Amino acid sequence: MVGSSECAKCHSAEAATQLDTPMAHASTPAPHAQILLEHARLSLERAPYTYEIIRGDGGSSYSVRHASDAISEQLAWAFGVAHKGQTYVYQRKGLFYESRLSFYKSLEGLDLTTGHSSATPDDIEAALGLRLADDEARRCFGCHTSGSTLAGKFDPAGATPGVTCEQCHGAGTKHVAAMKAGKIEEGRRAVLNPRHLNPVASVDFCGACHRTWADVLQAGTTGVANVRFQPYRLGNSRCWRQGDARLTCIACHNPHQQLVQDAASYDQKCLACHITERSGEKGAGPKVGNLRSHPGSACPVSMEKCVTCHMPQVEIPSMHATFTDHRIRIVQANAPYPN
Numbered sequence: 001m002v003g004s005s006e007c008a009k010c011h012s013a014e015a016a017t018q019l020d021t022p023m024a025h026a027s028t029p030a031p032h033a034q035i036l037l038e039h040a041r042l043s044l045e046r047a048p049y050t051y052e053i054i055r056g057d058g059g060s061s062y063s064v065r066h067a068s069d070a071i072s073e074q075l076a077w078a079f080g081v082a083h084k085g086q087t088y089v090y091q092r093k094g095l096f097y098e099s100r101l102s103f104y105k106s107l108e109g110l111d112l113t114t115g116h117s118s119a120t121p122d123d124i125e126a127a128l129g130l131r132l133a134d135d136e137a138r139r140c141f142g143c144h145t146s147g148s149t150l151a152g153k154f155d156p157a158g159a160t161p162g163v164t165c166e167q168c169h170g171a172g173t174k175h176v177a178a179m180k181a182g183k184i185e186e187g188r189r190a191v192l193n194p195r196h197l198n199p200v201a202s203v204d205f206c207g208a209c210h211r212t213w214a215d216v217l218q219a220g221t222t223g224v225a226n227v228r229f230q231p232y233r234l235g236n237s238r239c240w241r242q243g244d245a246r247l248t249c250i251a252c253h254n255p256h257q258q259l260v261q262d263a264a265s266y267d268q269k270c271l272a273c274h275i276t277e278r279s280g281e282k283g284a285g286p287k288v289g290n291l292r293s294h295p296g297s298a299c300p301v302s303m304e305k306c307v308t309c310h311m312p313q314v315e316i317p318s319m320h321a322t323f324t325d326h327r328i329r330i331v332q333a334n335a336p337y338p339n
């Protein structure tokens with residue numbers, strides 16, 4: 001590992017914006033977590049338990065109380081930049097635990113962590129959080145930090161917070177050495193450029209963390225909970241099934257930049273395949289390949305902001321937030337969520 005700041009010396013354009021993305025901040029050691037700095041005291045009553053996260057000199061302590069019983073631990077990591085939510089990881093007797101409560105942006109406060117049971121925990125230890133099995137902890141750090149597992153050994157103490165350049169481009173030592181020596185071609189070959197992947201491999205590349213189609217089928221996640229897994233949702237679209245490189249994740253998203261939130265700016269992506277017919281004609285236009293065009297428009301209903309109707313926002317109640325459904329489709333009023 002050479003670190004993102006080393007890459008930035010030669011790739012200032014990518015680094016200038018990548019280092020500000022939520023992916024680059026997908027985790028933070030708890031003492032530096034912005035949310036915990038901004039909220040000196042967070043608390044929640046979930047009868048019969050009372051929770052508090054209190055800011056101290058060296059970091060934040062997380063405690064739960066019930067009658068005369070109380071336990072507390074220092075928080076080790078904050079997972080998620082809290083675009084929607086943030087979950088805490090602490091260690092107890094050398095083992096990793098996930099906090100039973102998370103911070104939610106829309107609440108500006110705490111509530112039950114997504115995936116945790118809302119049933120009253122049996123004892124105060126279980127009320128604090130859930131033990132992460134070794135492989136779960138390894139996967140959790142694998143997606144939210146960089147370099148937590150080196151040479152097959154899981155060592156989160158040595159992890160770099162967030163998704164760094166090398167997490168996507170591979171270890172950079174050889175690339176940097178070759179480039180410094182002016183061996184440009186050798187340097188190019190020593191680094192992974194995901195641009196050259198075929199469409200399926202490209203989407204699976206992002207799916208390593210965003211979950212591939214196969215991951216979701218295997219886990220059997222059904223209902224609105226799977227709207228978080230964009231590769232799966234996109235994979236179920238007719239656009240994808242008959243599509244090509246015009247519809248990979250990187251066709252719409254530049255992973256070095258902030259998410260674009262202007263709906264109209266995605267129109268060109270759709271129109272790369274759904275062509276616009278000359279206006280003035282009547283009825284449905286000719287079929288072009290397997291796509292139907294409409295007079296003056298690719299769509300019989302609207303000529304702009306395609307994603308607002310065809311990629312609807314879906315709420316996950318436990319996240320107190322909505323997600324963009326990447327299953328591109330005609331949305332029928334009152335139709336159930338299609339798995």
Ligand code: HEC
Nearest residue numbers: 002006007009010165166169172176179180188191192193
């Ligand atoms: C000493 C300067 C230098 C450093 C440091 C450096 N690179 Fe590069 N990199 C280059 C040059 C020169 C090229 C080839 C010209 C270009 O594409 O801009 C390149 C090309 C690339 C490419 C495109 C490869 C292709 O397909 O042609 C990627 C991806 C890349 N670098 C990633 C990284 C990452 C990640 C790091 C940090 C681990 C890094 N670079 C550090 C100089 C550097």
Ligand code: HEC
Nearest residue numbers: 022023025026080081083143144163206209249253255259
């Ligand atoms: C190493 C794991 C990893 C890989 C690989 C990865 N992501 Fe992410 N990505 C994340 C995590 C974790 C988050 C959540 C960050 C947060 O909000 O804390 C995220 C968030 C995002 C977001 C949301 C940003 C926002 O503003 O909320 C987009 C868009 C995104 N990723 C696109 C991509 C694309 C495109 C690729 C493939 C080129 C990709 N990601 C590959 C881990 C990854």
Ligand code: HEC
Nearest residue numbers: 079080081082083084085086087098139140143209210228
């Ligand atoms: C397979 C990769 C993967 C694993 C394992 C994983 N995450 Fe994530 N996580 C993501 C991606 C990708 C996102 C962004 C999309 C989303 O919100 O689902 C994300 C989002 C989040 C968010 C919301 C971030 C925000 O800014 O709103 C939190 C909180 C979170 N993860 C916590 C955890 C914790 C805690 C663990 C482990 C106990 C974990 N994740 C395990 C990939 C992963």
Ligand code: HEC
Nearest residue numbers: 004007008011014015018163164165168193194195250255
């Ligand atoms: C989430 C994954 C991800 C992260 C993190 C990431 N990149 Fe990339 N990078 C990509 C993908 C995907 C491409 C191909 C993009 C495309 O073709 O549109 C790429 C392409 C590049 C290229 C080649 C650009 C070109 O014109 O071909 C360079 C250079 C590069 N990245 C540097 C960096 C540097 C430096 C960092 C860290 C500051 C970084 N990347 C972080 C996924 C990532």
Ligand code: HEC
Nearest residue numbers: 206210230231234247248249252260261266269307323324
């Ligand atoms: C046709 C364009 C398109 C493609 C392809 C696409 N996305 Fe998106 N994505 C969007 C739009 C539009 C948004 C919502 C932007 C906003 O917030 O306004 C979005 C939002 C997101 C978010 C933020 C969380 C959310 O649900 O709003 C993540 C993460 C994400 N995309 C990941 C991916 C990944 C991974 C892939 C590849 C499987 C992908 N996207 C492919 C258009 C696309």
Ligand code: HEC
Nearest residue numbers: 238239242243244246247269270273290306310328329330
């Ligand atoms: C790679 C090319 C491609 C891209 C990019 C693309 N589509 Fe498609 N789309 C298709 C194909 C092919 C079909 C299937 C046509 C058929 O089966 O008759 C389709 C079907 C559709 C349908 C009908 C779906 C149904 O279930 O009946 C809608 C709506 C649609 N696309 C909207 C969009 C929107 C909106 C975007 C941009 C967010 C988009 N498409 C991007 C190729 C694409």
Ligand code: HEC
Nearest residue numbers: 267270271274292298299300301302303304305306309330
């Ligand atoms: C206001 C909501 C809305 C917007 C915005 C919108 N559409 Fe549609 N679209 C619909 C509805 C509703 C239908 C189904 C119409 C029908 O079946 O009569 C549809 C149908 C379609 C179809 C299937 C047409 C066919 O003949 O099979 C495609 C493809 C499509 N839209 C693409 C797009 C594209 C591309 C854009 C952006 C340029 C877009 N839509 C913008 C609501 C919208």
